[in-house]
C-alpha cells in the first residue's frame with residue numbers, strides 16, 4: 001500500500017503501534033507516528049496536515065486478552081479515526097472493509113465491518129469503501145500458507161464441503177485502487193467489491209495452488225463442519241489452532257462479488273487466477 005501510494009505521488013505518514021516498527025523496515029523515507037487507533041487522544045494531531053486518510057486497520061482473530069475484539073478494533077477504532085479525521089479538518093477518507101459485509105451477516109467479523117461502514121457513511125466525509133475478497137500476494141497469509149501445506153502434506157484437510165466460492169484479488173490491485181481513489185472525486189461515496197475475475201471453490205483453489213507448486217494431483221480429506229465447530233469453540237484461543245468459530249461461519253458462505261466497477265474505474269486488468277498464483281509462488 002505504501003509503495004502504491006508513493007507511486008501515485010503521495011507522501012505517506014504511517015500510524016505505527018509500538019513494537020511494529022520493524023514491519024516498515026526498508027521503506028525509507030516515510031513519516032512514522034507512534035499510535036493506536038484504539039487510543040483516540042492525539043489521533044487528530046497525527047492526522048492534521050494530511051490531505052487524506054486511508055484506514056486499513058482490521059483483525060481476523062480476536063485477542064480478548066489484549067482487548068482486541070472485533071467490536072473494539074473495527075467499530076470503535078474506525079469511529080476514533082473518523083472523529084479524528086473530522087477534527088483535523090481532513091475531508092477525504094478511504095476505508096478498508098471486506099466482501100461479505102452486510103446487514104445481518106452471520107460472522108462477527110462481517111457484522112462489525114458493516115457497523116464500521118455505517119459509521120463511515122454517516123461521517124460527512126468524502127469517503128470511498130473497498131470490500132476485498134481474499135487478497136493474495138507474495139508472502140501472504142492464505143495462498144502462501146496453502147502452498148506450504150501442499151508442499152509438505154501428502155493429503156490436505158478441507159474443512160466442510162469446500163464448495164463455497166472465493167474470488168481472490170491480487171494485493172497490487174487493491175493497493176493501486178486505494179492509491180488512485182485518493183485523488184479521484186468520482187469515487188467519492190462509492191463502494192467497490194475488490195475481487196479478481198475467477199470465482200473458485202476452495203477445492204478448485206487447492207488444485208490451482210497444487211499445480212503451481214508442482215503437484216499433479218491434490219489429495220483432499222474432508223473434515224466435517226459438525227466435528228470442527230465444537231473443536232474450534234474449545235481450542236481456537238490456542239496459538240496455532242487453524243480456525244476460529246467465526247472463520248468457520250465465513251467458510252460456509254460464498255465470498256464473491258461484481259468486480260467490473262472496480263476493474264474499470266481503476267483501469268485494472270485482472271490476471272487469470274492460476275497465472276496470478278503461479279507468479280507469486282514462482
Ligand SMILES: NC(=O)c1ccc[n+]([C@@H]2O[C@H](COP(=O)([O-])OP(=O)(O)OC[C@H]3O[C@@H](n4cnc5c(N)ncnc54)[C@H](OP(=O)(O)O)[C@@H]3O)[C@@H](O)[C@H]2O)c1
Pocket residue numbers: 015016017020023035036037038056057058059060073077096097098099131132133134135136
Ligand atoms: N487479507 C485479506 O485477504 C483481506 C480481505 C478482505 C479485507 N481485509 C482487510 O484488510 C485489512 C488489512 O488486513 P491484512 O490481512 O493486511 O491484516 P494485517 O496484516 O494483520 O494488517 C492489519 C494491520 O492493522 C494494524 N493494527 C491492528 N490493530 C491496530 C490498532 N489498534 N492500531 C493501529 N494499527 C492496528 C496492524 O498493526 P500491527 O503490525 O501493529 O499488528 C497491521 O498493520 C483489514 O482491515 C482486513 O479486515 C483483508
